[in-house]
Amino acid sequence: MAHWTDSYVTSIEYTKHYYHHLNPLRLKLLCLQQGFQYPRIQTACELGYGQGLSVNAHAAASDIKWYGTDFLPAHAKLAEEMANASGADIEVSGQSFLEFCSRKDLPDFDYICLHGVWTWISSENREIIVDFLRRKLKTGGLAHISYNTLPGWSNMIALRDQMMEYIDKVANPSDDLADQSKTALQYVNDLLAASPAFANANPRVQKRLGEMQKLDNPHYLTHEFFNRNWAPMTFSSVHDLLKPAELTYVGSSDYLDNIDIAHLNKAQLELLKGVADPAMRETNRDFLLNNSFRRDVWIKGPTQLSAEERSRIIREQRIIKVKTSSQPPQHISTQLGKVPLKQTIYKPVLDALATFEIKTIGEVENDCKHHKISLAQLVQAILVLNSTEWVVPVDDDSSIKNSISKSENFNAYLLNEAVSNQEYEILSSPVIGGAIQIGRMGLFYIHALKQGNKTPRQCAKFIFNTIEEQGQTLKLKDQPLDKSADALKALTLDAKRFFNQQQVLLAALKII
């Protein structure tokens, strides 16, 4: 049966995903690029943490004291289990926003984040959050709020209402929400199959529905589309709602989004130049790009840095390459098509980081000095490489030292769980203050290694036995593996490839 609490769907759990955009360390270069001082983050809070993977990874991999709340009991239970396993300095609560945000025992925060929450809650809950930001975010502190954006979702609003109406009036009330939403999706699909004028006027809708059906993930679909509240908003509306919290917009945590010339043509750039109001400019930009999701970073009472201070702090920031490919990325794909990345900049920068050695941006600048790359060009390249997960910021030495054992404990939990739960694909690294995608097979190989298996063949054998004990089928590149000699050979080869490619990086990240 479908069940909603405070108008939020609570009869089905959400997916187990980690969101690197929420890692506060990632926001440092964004702040500095805008000329704002990055706060020293000691206390942080995630509202609506879902299954709690992000909040736990960030607490395990840094020396920040984290708090968080999510009122779905199964979510809070798992988040608590992870917190106990890592021993991190984290308090995860199962309270509603109303209860949590009115607590008197919470500290003021340097960072408050929410991902995938704002659009799906009632306006009363949004007010509670704005008030929390007003009262509990320190001056100079950062907030990260992501949400479904207009105009990108405008053509889906009426259709989503139809699906909810179907659930209320037609769907079998004794079915669970996953089944009800499947039939609701089929209902609107049938409606669109009748070639309504609506579909002709909104050709993208059909594609979007097709994508939703293909996803076939009830955990994601029900939370995304079958909440009582679903309110995509323009940037200007969010900006207005946040006014009582007195926040200044910094930019998108997806750095690439901030680079206008990567997305807009000449005429569009010209048009935006004429929009003086910053909120209207952002909203106009979303119209130009038909944006449907935003990851907005805000700051309360920013301190503006002088040009010299800004350059000094940027040069001191350490970074590390986290992709093993030796071929630099050639282009990025945006609405302009394939935008080429200048190899005269990207190649020397990635060459300077090739051995996974941790370097300051100043050291990279020095390594590239014969290539005539300005600091502004270097920073832009690093932001693009951060956005595409090639290069990430590195935490300071004391935070790394303080987080090594918590991060190891958290990873031990994930590695054990990954044997039976294929949703886990990440491991945390104290070096980067958060987690990194490893992939399911990667988790298996690292698990086997940590259990004392030394060679790829020993690792492969261990994985076969462990999977068999669990009564599961192992798949390599989507192909099920039996327990034949050929299958063992294929798995051994894959383990060998994995360690050859990843071992140096994983050691640099203090994951193995």
Ligand SMILES: C[S@@+](CC[C@H](N)C(=O)[O-])C[C@H]1O[C@@H](n2cnc3c(N)ncnc32)[C@H](O)[C@@H]1O
């Ligand atoms: C779409 S999920 C996003 C979860 C997580 N941030 C993520 O991205 O994986 C929204 C989360 O907000 C929580 N939530 C919604 N309304 C809430 C409320 N009033 N109080 C506390 N948690 C709430 C839900 O339980 C759910 O886990």
